[in-house]
Amino acid sequence: MPLSRPLAIVTHPLYLAHDTGGNEHPETPARLTSLLTRLQDSPLKNRLSFIEPRKAQQRWLTTFHDEHYLFRLEECALSGKTHLDHRDNQLCFASYEAALLSAGAGLTGIDLLEGGDNLVFCAVRPPGHHAERNLALGFCFLNNCVLAARYWQQQYGRRKILILDFDAHHGNGIQSAFEEDPEVFYLSLHEHPTFSFPGSGYAEEAGTGPGRGTTLNIPLPPGADERLVLEVLHNRVAPVLAAFAPERIIVAAGFDGHRADDMSGLAYSTELYGRFGEYLAGWANRFCQGKLLSILEGGYHLESLADSATAYLTALSNHK
Numbered sequence: 071m072p073l074s075r076p077l078a079i080v081t082h083p084l085y086l087a088h089d090t091g092g093n094e095h096p097e098t099p100a101r102l103t104s105l106l107t108r109l110q111d112s113p114l115k116n117r118l119s120f121i122e123p124r125k126a127q128q129r130w131l132t133t134f135h136d137e138h139y140l141f142r143l144e145e146c147a148l149s150g151k152t153h154l155d156h157r158d159n160q161l162c163f164a165s166y167e168a169a170l171l172s173a174g175a176g177l178t179g180i181d182l183l184e185g186g187d188n189l190v191f192c193a194v195r196p197p198g199h200h201a202e203r204n205l206a207l208g209f210c211f212l213n214n215c216v217l218a219a220r221y222w223q224q225q226y227g228r229r230k231i232l233i234l235d236f237d238a239h240h241g242n243g244i245q246s247a248f249e250e251d252p253e254v255f256y257l258s259l260h261e262h263p264t265f266s267f268p269g270s271g272y273a274e275e276a277g278t279g280p281g282r283g284t285t286l287n288i289p290l291p292p293g294a295d296e297r298l299v300l301e302v303l304h305n306r307v308a309p310v311l312a313a314f315a316p317e318r319i320i321v322a323a324g325f326d327g328h329r330a331d332d333m334s335g336l337a338y339s340t341e342l343y344g345r346f347g348e349y350l351a352g353w354a355n356r357f358c359q360g361k362l363l364s365i366l367e368g369g370y371h372l373e374s375l376a377d378s379a380t381a382y383l384t385a386l387s388n389h390k
């Protein structure tokens with residue numbers, strides 16, 4: 071048996087009450103059920119602890135979102151409307167509270183990490199990386215990764231944060247939050263924006279002003295597979311990450327690049343998510359005393375999502 075490390079899963083039953091209107095919509099409660107059931111049936115079972123998050127308080131939400139937007143989101147959910155800003159962003163009465171708990175998971179996870187834990191995975195919905203300061207987009211309402219980075223900086227004084235986003239889509243909201251900020255590095259691998267939602271994330275987008283050079287977009291062609299991604303991780307991501315030397319790493323962990331997931335044209339294998347886990351655990355050991363916060367983003371093929379997340383977390387836990 072390899073040495074294995076414990077893994078804290080931050081999750082909440084109310085995430086299942088965020089109703090996106092039935093099975094027509096890909097971002098369903100069954101995603102989380104599938105993922106959590108698979109984890110509990112896996113050899114990881116005995117290394118897991120399940121923690122309920124708190125709701126993110128207004129003072130943390132406003133480190134990114136504007137107050138008027140937060141009011142619109144709350145009012146939209148509580149007044150019985152079915153979507154916010156675009157028909158993709160379906161919600162229900164419970165969605166505001168679910169979104170607060172989803173944003174809160176990163177904060178609770180950071181408290182665990184600063185309190186002595188090493189590996190935290192936030193199994194949340196709604197996801198976050200497309201949410202902008204004042205706009206819901208791509209099933210996302212509150213930008214969970216952005217709020218976690220701000221919390222890490224302001225609550226614990228960690229300055230240099232790297233957010234690595236391996237979701238199949240570009241995390242436009244994370245990029246826009248930090249494109250002028252030299253202390254938060256946003257690094258995203260995603261399907262090329264010419265072919266994929268949300269249409270941003272070109273290689274030329276590299277940050278602006280003082281943040282020039284701390285945004286790195288690596289668009290991948292449709293059909294990109296393990297061979298290409300491993301080459302990119304080794305030759306492009308590793309040197310950039312080492313040069314930045316982050317104090318803390320947040321992973322925007324989306325699993326929709328899997329070849330079975332029709333939300334992207336990428337052709338990732340289940341095993342590739344294990345390789346992402348090996349790389350990230352290695353970087354966390356080298357730069358962050360082994361501490362790593364991962365927050366679920368996309369992943370819509372139920373079996374592949376469960377398999378891929380389990381492969382990723384198994385690799386994190388097994389890494390020496």
Ligand SMILES: [Zn+2]
Nearest residue numbers: 237238239368
């Ligand atoms: Zn995605």
